[in-house]
Amino acid sequence: MEMSPEEKFKEISPADFFYRNRDIAGFSNPVRALYTAVRELVENSLDACEARGILPDIVLFLTIEGQASSERNVVRIKITDNGGGIPPEHIPNAFGKILFGSKYTLIQSRGTFGLGGKMAYLYGQITTNNPLEITVGYRKKIYFFKIMIDIKKNEPIVLEREEKNNSKKWNGTIVSFTLEGDYFRAFPKILEYIKLSALVAPYANITLIDAYGRLIRFSRSTVQMPNPPKETLPHPHGVDVEMVKRLAEENRKRTLISFLTRSFHRVGKETSSRILGQLNLSPDTVVGELGLDEIVRLTQALKNYDGFLPPDASILSPIGEALLKEGIKKELEPEVLAVESRKPQAYSGHPFIVEVGIAYGGRITPPEDGNAII
Numbered sequence: 001m002e003m004s005p006e007e008k009f010k011e012i013s014p015a016d017f018f019y020r021n022r023d024i025a026g027f028s029n030p031v032r033a034l035y036t037a038v039r040e041l042v043e044n045s046l047d048a049c050e051a052r053g054i055l056p057d058i059v060l061f062l063t064i065e066g067q068a069s070s071e072r073n074v075v076r077i078k079i080t081d082n083g084g085g086i087p088p089e090h091i092p093n094a095f096g097k098i099l100f101g102s103k104y105t106l107i108q109s110r111g112t113f114g115l116g117g118k119m120a121y122l123y124g125q126i127t128t129n130n131p132l133e134i135t136v137g138y139r140k141k142i143y144f145f146k147i148m149i150d151i152k153k154n155e156p157i158v159l160e161r162e163e164k165n166n167s168k169k170w171n172g173t174i175v176s177f178t179l180e181g182d183y184f185r186a187f188p189k190i191l192e193y194i195k196l197s198a199l200v201a202p203y204a205n206i207t208l209i210d211a212y213g214r215l216i217r218f219s220r221s222t223v224q225m226p227n228p229p230k231e232t233l234p235h236p237h238g239v240d241v242e243m244v245k246r247l248a249e250e251n252r253k254r255t256l257i258s259f260l261t262r263s264f265h266r267v268g269k270e271t272s273s274r275i276l277g278q279l280n281l282s283p284d285t286v287v288g289e290l291g292l293d294e295i296v297r298l299t300q301a302l303k304n305y306d307g308f309l310p311p312d313a314s315i316l317s318p319i320g321e322a323l324l325k326e327g328i329k330k331e332l333e334p335e336v337l338a339v340e341s342r343k344p345q346a347y348s349g350h351p352f353i354v355e356v357g358i359a360y361g362g363r364i365t366p367p368e369d370g371n372a373i374i
Protein backbone atom coordinates (compact mmCIF):
# COMPACT_ATOMS: atom_id res chain seq x y z
CA MET A 1 0.00 0.00 0.00
CA GLU A 2 1.29 3.44 -0.81
CA MET A 3 1.67 6.00 1.92
CA SER A 4 -0.68 8.95 1.62
CA PRO A 5 1.25 12.11 0.70
CA GLU A 6 -0.02 13.99 3.80
CA GLU A 7 1.89 11.77 6.22
CA LYS A 8 5.03 13.63 7.17
CA PHE A 9 7.61 12.27 9.55
CA LYS A 10 9.94 14.43 11.55
CA GLU A 11 11.92 14.51 14.75
CA ILE A 12 11.60 17.21 17.39
CA SER A 13 14.19 18.35 19.92
CA PRO A 14 13.76 17.95 23.70
CA ALA A 15 13.19 21.71 23.96
CA ASP A 16 10.50 21.49 21.31
CA PHE A 17 8.90 18.55 23.14
CA PHE A 18 8.69 20.48 26.40
CA TYR A 19 7.54 23.59 24.54
CA ARG A 20 4.59 21.57 23.20
CA ASN A 21 3.96 19.80 26.51
CA ARG A 22 4.80 22.51 29.02
CA ASP A 23 1.91 21.51 31.28
CA ILE A 24 3.73 18.32 32.30
CA ALA A 25 6.50 20.46 33.78
CA GLY A 26 4.03 22.58 35.75
CA PHE A 27 3.52 25.46 33.29
CA SER A 28 -0.18 24.96 32.67
CA ASN A 29 -1.70 28.35 33.57
CA PRO A 30 -0.46 31.84 34.58
CA VAL A 31 -0.71 31.15 38.31
CA ARG A 32 1.11 27.84 38.26
CA ALA A 33 3.64 29.08 35.71
CA LEU A 34 4.84 31.90 37.96
CA TYR A 35 4.75 29.76 41.09
CA THR A 36 6.65 26.90 39.42
CA ALA A 37 9.23 29.27 37.91
CA VAL A 38 10.03 30.81 41.31
CA ARG A 39 10.22 27.39 42.87
CA GLU A 40 12.61 26.01 40.26
CA LEU A 41 14.94 28.97 40.69
CA VAL A 42 14.94 28.89 44.49
CA GLU A 43 15.62 25.14 44.34
CA ASN A 44 18.55 25.63 41.97
CA SER A 45 20.02 28.19 44.36
CA LEU A 46 19.50 25.97 47.40
CA ASP A 47 20.98 22.97 45.52
CA ALA A 48 24.02 25.00 44.53
CA CYS A 49 24.69 26.06 48.13
CA GLU A 50 23.90 22.78 49.83
CA ALA A 51 25.97 20.67 47.44
CA ARG A 52 29.02 22.70 48.49
CA GLY A 53 28.15 23.05 52.17
CA ILE A 54 27.65 26.83 51.82
CA LEU A 55 25.16 28.57 54.13
CA PRO A 56 22.59 29.85 51.60
CA ASP A 57 22.01 33.59 51.18
CA ILE A 58 19.27 33.94 48.61
CA VAL A 59 17.49 37.11 47.54
CA LEU A 60 14.43 36.92 45.31
CA PHE A 61 13.04 40.05 43.61
CA LEU A 62 9.61 40.03 41.96
CA THR A 63 8.59 43.07 39.91
CA ILE A 64 5.62 43.74 37.70
CA GLU A 65 6.87 45.24 34.45
CA GLY A 66 3.62 45.36 32.53
CA GLN A 67 0.16 44.04 31.97
CA ALA A 68 -0.43 41.40 29.27
CA SER A 69 -4.14 40.90 29.90
CA SER A 70 -6.51 41.33 32.83
CA GLU A 71 -5.08 38.25 34.58
CA ARG A 72 -1.59 38.19 33.18
CA ASN A 73 1.19 40.42 34.36
CA VAL A 74 4.63 40.63 32.86
CA VAL A 75 6.68 39.69 35.90
CA ARG A 76 10.44 39.94 36.30
CA ILE A 77 12.01 37.29 38.49
CA LYS A 78 15.50 38.02 39.71
CA ILE A 79 17.31 35.73 42.10
CA THR A 80 20.77 36.01 43.56
CA ASP A 81 22.64 33.34 45.48
CA ASN A 82 26.06 32.62 46.95
CA GLY A 83 26.21 29.01 45.73
CA GLY A 84 29.62 29.05 44.10
CA GLY A 85 28.54 29.81 40.52
CA ILE A 86 29.06 27.68 37.42
CA PRO A 87 32.19 27.17 35.29
CA PRO A 88 31.85 29.65 32.39
CA GLU A 89 32.10 27.02 29.67
CA HIS A 90 28.94 25.38 31.00
CA ILE A 91 26.86 28.53 31.50
CA PRO A 92 25.19 28.63 28.04
CA ASN A 93 24.08 24.99 28.15
CA ALA A 94 23.14 25.03 31.84
CA PHE A 95 20.72 27.86 31.07
CA GLY A 96 19.84 27.25 27.43
CA LYS A 97 19.79 23.53 26.65
CA ILE A 98 16.97 21.39 27.97
CA LEU A 99 18.11 18.14 29.64
CA PHE A 100 21.60 19.48 30.34
CA GLY A 101 22.65 19.62 33.97
CA SER A 102 25.07 18.53 36.67
CA LYS A 103 22.66 16.42 38.68
CA TYR A 104 22.59 13.20 36.66
CA THR A 105 24.27 11.36 39.50
CA LEU A 106 23.18 9.03 42.26
CA ILE A 107 22.98 11.75 44.86
CA GLN A 108 20.17 13.63 46.52
CA SER A 109 19.28 17.05 45.08
CA ARG A 110 16.11 18.97 44.34
CA GLY A 111 16.67 19.10 40.58
CA THR A 112 17.26 15.96 38.56
CA PHE A 113 16.76 16.13 34.84
CA GLY A 114 18.38 19.37 33.77
CA LEU A 115 14.92 20.68 33.09
CA GLY A 116 13.28 22.77 35.79
CA GLY A 117 15.06 26.12 35.55
CA LYS A 118 15.17 25.91 31.78
CA MET A 119 11.42 25.30 31.54
CA ALA A 120 10.97 28.57 33.43
CA TYR A 121 13.26 30.46 31.01
CA LEU A 122 11.64 28.79 28.00
CA TYR A 123 8.21 29.79 29.27
CA GLY A 124 9.48 33.31 29.87
CA GLN A 125 10.84 33.46 26.34
CA ILE A 126 7.67 32.24 24.63
CA THR A 127 5.45 34.60 26.62
CA THR A 128 7.60 37.76 26.69
CA ASN A 129 10.39 37.19 24.13
CA ASN A 130 13.07 38.72 26.37
CA PRO A 131 16.53 37.19 26.82
CA LEU A 132 17.67 35.64 30.06
CA GLU A 133 20.37 37.57 31.92
CA ILE A 134 22.88 35.63 33.97
CA THR A 135 25.71 36.92 36.10
CA VAL A 136 28.08 34.41 37.62
CA GLY A 137 30.92 35.00 40.05
CA TYR A 138 33.29 32.09 39.55
CA ARG A 139 36.85 32.06 40.82
CA LYS A 140 38.78 35.10 39.49
CA LYS A 141 36.11 36.42 37.11
CA ILE A 142 32.57 37.68 36.93
CA TYR A 143 30.78 36.54 33.78
CA PHE A 144 27.72 38.15 32.28
CA PHE A 145 25.59 36.43 29.64
CA LYS A 146 22.44 37.25 27.71
CA ILE A 147 20.94 34.05 26.39
CA MET A 148 17.89 32.88 24.49
CA ILE A 149 16.94 29.29 23.69
CA ASP A 150 16.72 28.03 20.10
CA ILE A 151 13.73 25.83 20.81
CA LYS A 152 13.76 23.94 17.52
CA LYS A 153 17.41 22.97 17.91
CA ASN A 154 17.54 22.83 21.71
CA GLU A 155 20.58 25.06 21.81
CA PRO A 156 21.50 28.25 23.62
CA ILE A 157 21.86 31.44 21.58
CA VAL A 158 24.42 33.65 23.30
CA LEU A 159 23.49 37.27 22.53
CA GLU A 160 26.07 38.89 24.80
CA ARG A 161 29.03 37.75 26.82
CA GLU A 162 31.23 39.86 29.03
CA GLU A 163 33.73 39.20 31.76
CA LYS A 164 35.50 41.29 34.33
CA ASN A 165 37.73 40.82 37.35
CA ASN A 166 36.11 39.42 40.45
CA SER A 167 37.89 41.81 42.80
CA LYS A 168 35.51 41.16 45.71
CA LYS A 169 35.79 37.38 45.25
CA TRP A 170 32.04 36.93 45.03
CA ASN A 171 31.00 33.38 44.17
CA GLY A 172 27.43 32.95 43.13
CA THR A 173 24.78 33.31 40.49
CA ILE A 174 22.25 35.99 39.55
CA VAL A 175 19.47 35.08 37.14
CA SER A 176 16.99 37.63 35.81
CA PHE A 177 14.20 37.17 33.25
CA THR A 178 10.58 38.03 32.53
CA LEU A 179 7.55 35.83 32.08
CA GLU A 180 3.78 36.18 31.97
CA GLY A 181 2.06 35.13 35.15
CA ASP A 182 -0.84 35.94 37.40
CA TYR A 183 1.15 37.74 40.07
CA PHE A 184 -1.67 38.37 42.52
CA ARG A 185 -2.98 34.83 42.63
CA ALA A 186 0.49 33.28 42.60
CA PHE A 187 1.95 35.49 45.31
CA PRO A 188 0.34 33.82 48.39
CA LYS A 189 1.48 30.42 47.09
CA ILE A 190 5.01 31.70 46.52
CA LEU A 191 5.12 33.13 50.04
CA GLU A 192 3.90 29.85 51.51
CA TYR A 193 6.50 27.92 49.51
CA ILE A 194 9.32 30.15 50.72
CA LYS A 195 8.13 29.88 54.28
CA LEU A 196 8.13 26.07 54.03
CA SER A 197 11.58 26.15 52.44
CA ALA A 198 12.83 28.30 55.33
CA LEU A 199 11.28 25.80 57.71
CA VAL A 200 13.16 22.80 56.29
CA ALA A 201 16.35 24.81 55.77
CA PRO A 202 16.70 26.83 59.00
CA TYR A 203 20.35 27.48 58.04
CA ALA A 204 19.29 29.59 55.03
CA ASN A 205 18.70 33.33 54.69
CA ILE A 206 15.94 33.80 52.14
CA THR A 207 14.80 37.33 51.36
CA LEU A 208 11.84 38.17 49.18
CA ILE A 209 11.25 41.63 47.77
CA ASP A 210 7.75 41.80 46.39
CA ALA A 211 6.23 43.93 43.64
CA TYR A 212 5.38 46.70 46.15
CA GLY A 213 8.98 46.82 47.30
CA ARG A 214 8.17 45.15 50.62
CA LEU A 215 11.02 43.14 52.05
CA ILE A 216 10.12 39.83 53.67
CA ARG A 217 13.04 38.15 55.32
CA PHE A 218 13.37 34.58 56.53
CA SER A 219 16.55 34.64 58.57
CA ARG A 220 18.67 31.67 59.50
CA SER A 221 18.52 30.63 63.13
CA THR A 222 21.41 28.18 62.99
CA VAL A 223 24.67 27.69 61.12
CA GLN A 224 24.35 23.93 61.33
CA MET A 225 23.74 22.23 57.97
CA PRO A 226 22.89 18.61 57.23
CA ASN A 227 25.86 16.53 56.06
CA PRO A 228 26.15 16.89 52.29
CA PRO A 229 25.15 13.72 50.44
CA LYS A 230 27.81 11.46 48.93
CA GLU A 231 27.66 9.95 45.48
CA THR A 232 27.50 6.14 45.44
CA LEU A 233 27.43 3.23 43.01
CA PRO A 234 24.10 1.75 41.93
CA HIS A 235 22.65 -0.90 44.23
CA PRO A 236 22.10 -4.21 42.39
CA HIS A 237 18.41 -4.30 43.31
CA GLY A 238 17.85 -1.10 41.34
CA VAL A 239 19.55 -2.11 38.06
CA ASP A 240 18.06 -3.02 34.68
CA VAL A 241 19.48 -4.47 31.48
CA GLU A 242 20.27 -1.06 29.98
CA MET A 243 22.22 0.02 33.05
CA VAL A 244 24.26 -3.21 33.24
CA LYS A 245 24.94 -2.93 29.50
CA ARG A 246 26.24 0.63 29.89
CA LEU A 247 28.40 -0.28 32.88
CA ALA A 248 29.75 -3.33 31.03
CA GLU A 249 30.60 -1.11 28.07
CA GLU A 250 32.60 1.21 30.35
CA ASN A 251 34.40 -1.74 31.93
CA ARG A 252 35.07 -3.95 28.88
CA LYS A 253 38.59 -4.86 29.96
CA ARG A 254 37.85 -5.89 33.54
CA THR A 255 37.25 -9.42 34.75
CA LEU A 256 33.70 -10.19 35.84
CA ILE A 257 34.64 -10.38 39.49
CA SER A 258 36.33 -6.99 39.50
CA PHE A 259 33.49 -5.49 37.43
CA LEU A 260 30.87 -6.62 39.95
CA THR A 261 32.73 -5.50 43.04
CA ARG A 262 33.79 -2.14 41.60
CA SER A 263 30.64 -1.10 39.75
CA PHE A 264 27.92 -1.92 42.26
CA HIS A 265 27.14 -0.85 45.78
CA ARG A 266 27.16 -3.60 48.47
CA VAL A 267 28.63 -6.28 46.19
CA GLY A 268 31.70 -7.99 47.63
CA LYS A 269 33.97 -10.75 46.35
CA GLU A 270 32.16 -13.61 48.04
CA THR A 271 28.71 -12.61 46.87
CA SER A 272 30.01 -12.03 43.37
CA SER A 273 31.56 -15.51 43.24
CA ARG A 274 28.32 -17.03 44.47
CA ILE A 275 26.24 -15.24 41.85
CA LEU A 276 28.67 -16.03 39.04
CA GLY A 277 28.69 -19.68 40.19
CA GLN A 278 24.89 -19.80 39.92
CA LEU A 279 25.19 -18.45 36.39
CA ASN A 280 27.99 -20.83 35.42
CA LEU A 281 30.24 -17.88 34.57
CA SER A 282 33.91 -17.81 35.47
CA PRO A 283 35.04 -14.88 37.66
CA ASP A 284 37.97 -14.38 35.26
CA THR A 285 35.86 -13.91 32.15
CA VAL A 286 36.54 -10.54 30.56
CA VAL A 287 33.45 -8.31 30.57
CA GLY A 288 33.85 -7.36 26.88
CA GLU A 289 33.34 -10.99 25.93
CA LEU A 290 29.87 -11.24 27.46
CA GLY A 291 27.01 -11.72 25.04
CA LEU A 292 23.72 -9.86 25.40
CA ASP A 293 21.94 -12.95 26.78
CA GLU A 294 24.62 -13.26 29.49
CA ILE A 295 24.12 -9.62 30.42
CA VAL A 296 20.39 -10.23 30.69
CA ARG A 297 20.97 -13.26 32.91
CA LEU A 298 23.46 -11.35 35.05
CA THR A 299 20.96 -8.49 35.47
CA GLN A 300 18.22 -10.89 36.58
CA ALA A 301 20.58 -12.58 39.03
CA LEU A 302 21.62 -9.23 40.55
CA LYS A 303 18.03 -8.10 40.90
CA ASN A 304 16.83 -11.34 42.45
CA TYR A 305 19.67 -12.19 44.83
CA ASP A 306 18.41 -11.51 48.33
CA GLY A 307 21.70 -11.62 50.24
CA PHE A 308 22.82 -8.01 49.58
CA LEU A 309 22.81 -5.51 52.41
CA PRO A 310 20.33 -2.69 51.80
CA PRO A 311 21.90 0.48 50.30
CA ASP A 312 23.49 2.77 52.85
CA ALA A 313 21.84 6.14 53.15
CA SER A 314 24.89 8.34 52.56
CA ILE A 315 23.53 9.53 49.20
CA LEU A 316 20.74 11.15 51.18
CA SER A 317 21.04 14.30 53.21
CA PRO A 318 18.25 14.09 55.79
CA ILE A 319 17.47 17.24 57.74
CA GLY A 320 17.67 15.36 61.03
CA GLU A 321 15.52 15.78 64.11
CA ALA A 322 17.42 18.71 65.64
CA LEU A 323 17.34 20.88 62.50
CA LEU A 324 13.73 20.01 61.72
CA LYS A 325 12.76 21.04 65.24
CA GLU A 326 14.78 24.23 64.85
CA GLY A 327 13.06 25.11 61.56
CA ILE A 328 9.54 24.49 62.83
CA LYS A 329 10.19 26.48 66.03
CA LYS A 330 11.65 29.36 64.07
CA GLU A 331 8.80 29.67 61.58
CA LEU A 332 5.79 28.58 63.65
CA GLU A 333 6.67 28.98 67.37
CA PRO A 334 4.20 26.20 68.22
CA GLU A 335 2.95 25.24 71.70
CA VAL A 336 3.37 21.53 71.02
CA LEU A 337 5.99 20.04 68.74
CA ALA A 338 7.19 16.51 68.01
CA VAL A 339 9.64 15.42 65.33
CA GLU A 340 10.81 12.04 64.16
CA SER A 341 13.47 10.91 61.68
CA ARG A 342 12.98 7.26 60.85
CA LYS A 343 15.75 4.82 60.01
CA PRO A 344 16.71 4.65 56.33
CA GLN A 345 14.80 2.13 54.24
CA ALA A 346 15.21 1.02 50.66
CA TYR A 347 12.83 0.55 47.78
CA SER A 348 14.15 -1.24 44.68
CA GLY A 349 17.71 -0.42 45.65
CA HIS A 350 16.95 3.27 46.33
CA PRO A 351 17.29 4.47 49.91
CA PHE A 352 14.82 6.89 51.48
CA ILE A 353 14.19 8.37 54.89
CA VAL A 354 10.86 9.51 56.30
CA GLU A 355 11.08 12.66 58.42
CA VAL A 356 8.02 14.07 60.14
CA GLY A 357 7.19 17.03 62.32
CA ILE A 358 3.85 17.63 64.01
CA ALA A 359 3.10 20.97 65.57
CA TYR A 360 0.12 22.68 67.17
CA GLY A 361 -0.68 26.25 68.19
CA GLY A 362 1.59 29.28 68.15
CA ARG A 363 1.79 31.00 64.77
CA ILE A 364 0.11 28.17 62.87
CA THR A 365 -2.91 29.72 61.18
CA PRO A 366 -6.00 27.74 62.21
CA PRO A 367 -8.02 26.46 59.24
CA GLU A 368 -10.97 28.72 58.33
CA ASP A 369 -13.68 26.08 58.71
CA GLY A 370 -12.59 25.25 62.26
CA ASN A 371 -11.40 21.72 61.46
CA ALA A 372 -8.00 20.94 62.86
CA ILE A 373 -5.40 19.89 60.30
CA ILE A 374 -2.72 17.61 61.59
Ligand SMILES: Nc1ncnc2c1ncn2[C@@H]1O[C@H](COP(=O)(O)OP(=O)(O)O)[C@@H](O)[C@H]1O
Pocket: 040, 044, 045, 048, 081, 083, 084, 085, 086, 094, 095, 100, 101, 102, 103, 110, 111, 112, 113, 114, 115, 116, 117, 118, 119, 173
Ligand atom coordinates in the same frame (compact mmCIF):
# COMPACT_ATOMS: atom_id res chain seq x y z
N1 LIG B 1 21.92 29.05 40.88
C1 LIG B 1 22.73 28.12 40.35
N2 LIG B 1 23.99 27.93 40.81
C2 LIG B 1 24.82 26.99 40.29
N3 LIG B 1 24.45 26.16 39.28
C3 LIG B 1 23.23 26.29 38.76
C4 LIG B 1 22.29 27.28 39.26
N4 LIG B 1 21.15 27.18 38.53
C5 LIG B 1 21.36 26.17 37.63
N5 LIG B 1 22.60 25.64 37.76
C6 LIG B 1 23.20 24.57 36.95
O1 LIG B 1 22.38 24.42 35.79
C7 LIG B 1 21.92 23.08 35.66
C8 LIG B 1 20.55 23.07 35.04
O2 LIG B 1 19.55 23.58 35.93
P1 LIG B 1 18.04 23.16 35.72
O3 LIG B 1 17.65 23.51 34.32
O4 LIG B 1 17.19 23.73 36.80
O5 LIG B 1 18.08 21.59 35.83
P2 LIG B 1 18.37 20.63 37.12
O6 LIG B 1 18.27 21.49 38.34
O7 LIG B 1 17.27 19.61 37.04
O8 LIG B 1 19.73 20.04 36.87
C9 LIG B 1 22.00 22.51 37.07
O9 LIG B 1 22.17 21.09 37.03
C10 LIG B 1 23.21 23.22 37.65
O10 LIG B 1 24.39 22.57 37.26
Ligand SMILES: [Mg+2]
Pocket: 040, 043, 044, 110, 111, 112, 115, 116, 117
Ligand atom coordinates in the same frame (compact mmCIF):
# COMPACT_ATOMS: atom_id res chain seq x y z
MG1 LIG C 1 16.72 22.76 38.75
